[in-house]
Amino acid sequence: MWKRMASLSPLVSSSKSTLLNQAAYGFNIRKSLSTGISTPVKHGTMLKEKTPFITFVLGGPGSGKGTQCIKIAQTFGFTHLSAGDLLRREILSNSEYGTMILDTIKEGRIVPSEVTVKLIKKTIESSDNYKFLIDGFPRSEENRIAFEHIIGVEPNVVLFFDCPEEEMVKRVLNRNEGRVDDNIDTIKKRLKVFSSLNLPVVNYYSKRGKLHTINAVGTVDEIFEQVRAVFSVCEAMK
Ligand SMILES: Nc1ncnc2c1ncn2[C@@H]1O[C@H](COP(=O)(O)OP(=O)(O)OP(=O)(O)O)[C@@H](O)[C@H]1O
Numbered sequence: 001m002w003k004r005m006a007s008l009s010p011l012v013s014s015s016k017s018t019l020l021n022q023a024a025y026g027f028n029i030r031k032s033l034s035t036g037i038s039t040p041v042k043h044g045t046m047l048k049e050k051t052p053f054i055t056f057v058l059g060g061p062g063s064g065k066g067t068q069c070i071k072i073a074q075t076f077g078f079t080h081l082s083a084g085d086l087l088r089r090e091i092l093s094n095s096e097y098g099t100m101i102l103d104t105i106k107e108g109r110i111v112p113s114e115v116t117v118k119l120i121k122k123t124i125e126s127s128d129n130y131k132f133l134i135d136g137f138p139r140s141e142e143n144r145i146a147f148e149h150i151i152g153v154e155p156n157v158v159l160f161f162d163c164p165e166e167e168m169v170k171r172v173l174n175r176n177e178g179r180v181d182d183n184i185d186t187i188k189k190r191l192k193v194f195s196s197l198n199l200p201v202v203n204y205y206s207k208r209g210k211l212h213t214i215n216a217v218g219t220v221d222e223i224f225e226q227v228r229a230v231f232s233v234c235e236a237m238k
């Protein structure tokens, strides 16, 4: 929490980042960020001592990735990194990439992998945890390959929240967090990107036997029971 509030402080002093931030979030900045990194981040050496346990969390817009990640992190002690939240935070931080990221998110397109992977790497390196849930990543084959090259590891588990388009659209339009991409035009674009760029990644991990498909229709608790079953059998995490 300390780190999260600290990262918001440039908002107060920079009119550029304030404008970008307002454009990205509307009036609900802190609420949107609440699905960000759920474990306090400290400088640590855990990664050097213990092999990281990486879970990629995939699914279309509004399929419930963030909602379930919060529960997984609480129940199984993961650090939750949402790629989308890292990018939105980058917009707030007066980064040289802020405008580009905002425009890309508004259009529902994918930010260049190097930018996203560097943000993920920085967060992993600054954590003393070794179990990471990487939510909304990889969104494309380019994302996946960049992660393998830059981070140098493959995921242990890949979750895929499988949800009908109609349900995803309904959830996103009801989300009410002031996100700049929660409107029908951007959702349509995001759904196209999901089919053309995200699904090949889902298929890739399916072929490699790493994919766990979760039926994302039902109550949050019903869906979490399916997720729990996946992690309960992961002896390596204990
Ligand atoms: N099982 C569920 N039933 C009904 N609503 C849900 C369910 N799970 C999540 N939601 C709601 O749907 C909306 C989208 O959920 P969430 O933000 O977790 O999706 P997401 O996959 O992270 O989406 P995005 O990719 O756009 O970030 C939220 O308002 C959330 O409260």
Ligand SMILES: Nc1ccn([C@@H]2O[C@H](COP(=O)(O)O)[C@@H](O)[C@H]2O)c(=O)n1
Pocket (backbone or CB within 6 Å): 061, 082, 083, 084, 085, 087, 104, 105, 106, 108, 109, 110, 111, 112, 116, 135, 136, 137, 138, 139, 143, 181, 190
């Ligand atoms: N790997 C990623 C993840 C996200 N984006 C961009 O952020 C938008 C919002 O992502 P959510 O996971 O919070 O829905 C997404 O539509 C992309 O524009 C990305 O580029 N790469």
Ligand SMILES: [Mg+2]
Pocket (backbone or CB within 6 Å): 035, 065, 066, 082, 084, 136
């Ligand atoms: Mg999300």
